[in-house]
Amino acid sequence: MSSGRELFARDGPEAQMDEIAARAGVGIGTVYRHFPTKEALLTAMVRDRFQEFGEIATLAEETVDARDVLETVMRRSAEAVEGDVGFQLAMMGSNQLEWEGIEEEKAVLAAVVTRIIRRAVEAGAVRDDFTFEDFGMVMCGITSTMYYKPGSADWRRHLAIVVDGLCPPGRVEQDRPTRS
Amino acid sequence: MSSGRELFARDGPEAQMDEIAARAGVGIGTVYRHFPTKEALLTAMVRDRFQEFGEIATLAEETVDARDVLETVMRRSAEAVEGDVGFQLAMMGSNQLEWEGIEEEKAVLAAVVTRIIRRAVEAGAVRDDFTFEDFGMVMCGITSTMYYKPGSADWRRHLAIVVDGLCPPGRVEQDRPTRS
DNA sequence: CAGCATACGGAGCTAACATTCCGTTTGTCA
DNA sequence: TGACAAACGGAATGTTAGCTCCGTATGCTG
Numbered sequence: 233m234s235s236g237r238e239l240f241a242r243d244g245p246e247a248q249m250d251e252i253a254a255r256a257g258v259g260i261g262t263v264y265r266h267f268p269t270k271e272a273l274l275t276a277m278v279r280d281r282f283q284e285f286g287e288i289a290t291l292a293e294e295t296v297d298a299r300d301v302l303e304t305v306m307r308r309s310a311e312a313v314e315g316d317v318g319f320q321l322a323m324m325g326s327n328q329l330e331w332e333g334i335e336e337e338k339a340v341l342a343a344v345v346t347r348i349i350r351r352a353v354e355a356g357a358v359r360d361d362f363t364f365e366d367f368g369m370v371m372c373g374i375t376s377t378m379y380y381k382p383g384s385a386d387w388r389r390h391l392a393i394v395v396d397g398l399c400p401p402g403r404v405e406q407d408r409p410t411r412s
Numbered sequence: 413m414s415s416g417r418e419l420f421a422r423d424g425p426e427a428q429m430d431e432i433a434a435r436a437g438v439g440i441g442t443v444y445r446h447f448p449t450k451e452a453l454l455t456a457m458v459r460d461r462f463q464e465f466g467e468i469a470t471l472a473e474e475t476v477d478a479r480d481v482l483e484t485v486m487r488r489s490a491e492a493v494e495g496d497v498g499f500q501l502a503m504m505g506s507n508q509l510e511w512e513g514i515e516e517e518k519a520v521l522a523a524v525v526t527r528i529i530r531r532a533v534e535a536g537a538v539r540d541d542f543t544f545e546d547f548g549m550v551m552c553g554i555t556s557t558m559y560y561k562p563g564s565a566d567w568r569r570h571l572a573i574v575v576d577g578l579c580p581p582g583r584v585e586q587d588r589p590t591r592s
Numbered sequence: 593c594a595g596c597a598t599a600c601g602g603a604g605c606t607a608a609c610a611t612t613c614c615g616t617t618t619g620t621c622a
Numbered sequence: 623t624g625a626c627a628a629a630c631g632g633a634a635t636g637t638t639a640g641c642t643c644c645g646t647a648t649g650c651t652g
Contacts, residue, residue, distance in 0.1 A: 249610060250632095259631030260611085270610065327560045369570055372560055373553025380507045380552055390549050397577030429640060430602095439601035440641080450640065593652105600647070608638090617630070622623100 240277055240318035247318070275333045278322040282337035285309055289344040298355040301348045303395050306367075310374055310387060320379045324372045359400045370394045420457055420498035427498070455513045458502040462517035465489055469524040478535040481528045483575050486547075490554055490567060500559045504552045539580045550574045 239247040239255055249270055253260045267273040292304045313319050325331060326338065342364050349367065352358040374394065377387040419427040419435055429450055433440045447453040472484045493499050505511060506518065522544050529547065532538040554574065557567040 248608090253631090261613085261631055262629075264611070265629075324556060324560055327557075365566075366569065366573070369557050369561075369566055370553070370573065372556050373550070373570060373574075376504060376552050376556040377507075377549050380504055381549075386545075386549055389546065390553060393546070393550060393577035394553075394573060395577070396579070396581075397573035397575070399576070401576075428638095433602090441601055441643085442599075444641070445599075596649105596651085598647105598649080601645095603643095605642070606640090608640105610635105610637090612635070613633095615631095615633105617628105619628080620626085622625090 237277055237280075237318075240274065241316040242318075244317040244321050245274060274318075274322075275331060277318070278326075278331055279334045279337055281312075281316075281319050281322065282326070282334050282341065284312055286337060286340040286344060288312060289341060289348065293344055293348050293351075298351040299357040302352045302358055302367075302398070303391075305345065305348060306371060306374070306391060306395070307388075309371065310378070310391060313375060314378060314387075317379065317382070320375050323375050324379070327368050327372055356400060358398050362398060417457055417460075417498075420454065421496040422498075424497040424501050425454060454498075454502075455511060457498070458506075458511055459514045459517055461492075461496075461499050461502065462506070462514050462521065464492055466517060466520045466524060468492060469521060469528065473524055473528050478531040479537040482532045482538055482547075482578070483571075485525065485528060486551060486554070486571060486575070487568075489551065490558070490571060493555060494558060494567075497559065497562070500555050503555050504559070507548050507552055536580060538578050542578060 239252050249260055249263060252273075253263045256263070263273070267276065288308045289305050292301050292308065296304045313323055322331065326334070345367055346364045349358060349362055349364065353360045353362065374387050374390050377390045381387070419432050429440055429443060432453075433443045436443070443453070447456065468488045469485050472481050472488065476484045493503055502511065506514070525547055526544045529538060529542055529544065533540045533542065554567050554570050557570045561567070
């Protein structure tokens with residue numbers, strides 16, 4: 233239901249079933265024939281999006297240098313979420329046990345990102361105690377900037393700070409971008 | 413209304429007026445005699461808490477070494493919010509224009525923190541493009557970890573990563589704490 | 593104590609939404 | 623074309639929660 237996605241993107245979980253149905257040009261009954269509850273509809277959309285994350289990470293893993301993959305994945309994932317309030321909330325909530333039914337997609341993502349982190353650590357670009365769980369944690373933080381400062385590009389600065397914090401201790405950083 | 417604060421701490425803005433009144437041992441009417449709307453009640457509580465932030469920062473400014481003040485303020489502010497869901501949401505939302513009526517308290521906080529940042533930059537402990545707005549942004553991120561992983565201490569790790577990211581470029585970091 | 597004012601309590605009003613249910617339409621098969 | 627099935631639409635329902643309003647209690651003044 234792609235019209236559901238549009239509204240979910242604009243309003244988040246607040247999006248109303250009536251409006252979703254109207255936007256899709258169908259009656260409410262029809263929506264409920266496809267998804268038993270509102271939550272089922274939201275879960276379906278979140279699952280789709282999580283799959284996207286997996287694809288983003290996979291693509292980056294195959295094409296980007298080990299030292300830069302992690303930052304690339306973080307940046308591209310964030311960009312994928314930009315302007316999609318519903319997805320932002322879902323991403324933040326995905327750390328919690330809030331979303332049931334996306335376990336599989338999340339496992340795929342975890343596998344890819346874990347590999348990417350390992351490569352980055354071996355390349356000396358990332359501190360060696362960084363984990364997939366940490367990845368989710370900092371992504372959640374960066375997403376919160378997007379959510380609470382909609383339309384601003386401040387999250388890129390937040391990302392830059394976090395990326396700097398991920399360097400291994402003792403490493404002299406260079407070429408750090410300045411404030412935009 | 414301190415009983416309101418307890419419920420707000422547990423349930424956030426979801427806290428219900430009936431329950432707040434019952435907890436306070438008064439009728440709903442009485443609550444509405446003190447606060448015209450639910451939002452007014454929430455704002456009053458958020459304002460109190462923001463004042464606390466100002467006090468935390470002021471105390472730290474007076475007693476902590478320039479190189480460590482900023483981290484101390486961040487840590488103590490986060491600790492003040494631990495276990496208080498309502499306050500966590502308020503802190504995250506305070507970056508947005510969501511909360512009207514806390515301008516004064518926020519201005520006080522901004523003044524103190526801006527001074528603290530300047531001192532830290534001069535001491536060479538913090539990158540020189542860091543601003544009060546950035547402070548709010550990263551605090552929002554750290555708070556989001558608290559909110560979405562309630563009861564865990566992961567936010568301390570998030571804080572550590574961010575603090576590392578705030579070092580001036582080229583500085584060799586030392587004594588970085590490892591994963592807890 | 594009578595009269596007045598101030599503050600209280602909480603039943604009930606209202607609006608917002610998710611969800612259900614049934615009359616109607618559309619499609620299929622003989 | 624007629625009979626049956628499958629899918630549809632949206633009015634009606636149920637529930638939740640903020641808020642209002644009026645009858646009552648408390649306290650003060652003369």
